[in-house]
Amino acid sequence: MTRRRWIAEHWDEATATLAGAQAEHMTRVLRTQPGMEADVVAGGHVFHAVVAAVTPGEVRFNLIAELDADPALPVTLVLAVYKFDRMEWAIEKATELGVAAVAPVLARRTEKHLAQTAEKRAERWRRIAHESAQQSRRSDVPIIFDPVPLAAHVRAASEATRIVLAEQERTTTLRHALDEAMAAAESEMPRLEIAIGPEGGWAAEEEALFDANGWRATSLGPRILRAETAAIAALAIVASYLE
Numbered sequence: 001m002t003r004r005r006w007i008a009e010h011w012d013e014a015t016a017t018l019a020g021a022q023a024e025h026m027t028r029v030l031r032t033q034p035g036m037e038a039d040v041v042a043g044g045h046v047f048h049a050v051v052a053a054v055t056p057g058e059v060r061f062n063l064i065a066e067l068d069a070d071p072a073l074p075v076t077l078v079l080a081v082y083k084f085d086r087m088e089w090a091i092e093k094a095t096e097l098g099v100a101a102v103a104p105v106l107a108r109r110t111e112k113h114l115a116q117t118a119e120k121r122a123e124r125w126r127r128i129a130h131e132s133a134q135q136s137r138r139s140d141v142p143i144i145f146d147p148v149p150l151a152a153h154v155r156a157a158s159e160a161t162r163i164v165l166a167e168q169e170r171t172t173t174l175r176h177a178l179d180e181a182m183a184a185a186e187s188e189m190p191r192l193e194i195a196i197g198p199e200g201g202w203a204a205e206e207e208a209l210f211d212a213n214g215w216r217a218t219s220l221g222p223r224i225l226r227a228e229t230a231a232i233a234a235l236a237i238v239a240s241y242l243e
């Protein structure tokens with residue numbers, strides 16, 4: 001039987017606690033009592049646990065044994081900020097597919113009012129990632145970075161293999177770029193960063209900026225995909241390559 005996983009807010013070596021909406025759900029809806037068993041995620045590790053105490057707004061567990069965790073895909077999705085409803089959908093699905101982190105960036109064609117409110121919105125993105133991680137029984141929650149201007153992210157130093165999805169690219173497919181990254185890394189898969197443009201696509205100077213900073217332009221095929229479709233397709237390709 002698969003048990004639901006609870007992602008703890010606080011933990012130490014032997015105990016973990018849930019607060020807020022999760023605790024509320026456990027106590028009010030599931031009528032959790034001391035002695036009940038559950039799987040609890042604490043600090044990226046999954047534990048078999050027993051409820052030790054229930055108080056309004058808090059559930060405390062004793063951690064009994066660590067279970068095998070499933071690692072995230074070693075991918076940071078660099079997502080240009082665009083229509084919030086679609087972006088939220090992309091974050092939810094990317095979490096289901098195992099993304100390790102999402103880095104929202106403000107691109108030239110990110111609408112002004114979205115760029116101005118993106119920072120506030122990041123909290124909601126974190127909540128979506130948290131809920132989606134729990135729903136898909138992940139043992140960790142993807143990191144959602146604060147939004148930054150594209151140039152700051154593109155220029156920042158990184159150990160990752162850096163890939164930019166660009167619909168103008170015709171020759172290098174994502175699969176091909178993964179083959180190369182794998183060959184260069186010999187046995188272990190390197191970390192990847194995969195950048196996806198906003199609805200209007202990357203501006204020419206942004207493509208030049210990626211190029212000048214060592215990002216590899218890759219294609220997902222001859223059809224133009226919406227940004228959220230591109231995100232999901234890219235992660236599915238990486239997953240089929242690695243898992």
Ligand code: SAH
Pocket residue numbers: 164165166167168195196197198199200201202218219220221222223224225226227230
């Ligand atoms: N400029 C396009 C739409 C951009 S699609 C237009 O309006 O016609 C949004 C983003 O999805 C792009 O910036 C790119 O990162 C990604 N994307 C979409 N289709 C793609 C493809 N076939 N190959 C690679 N990337 C793609």
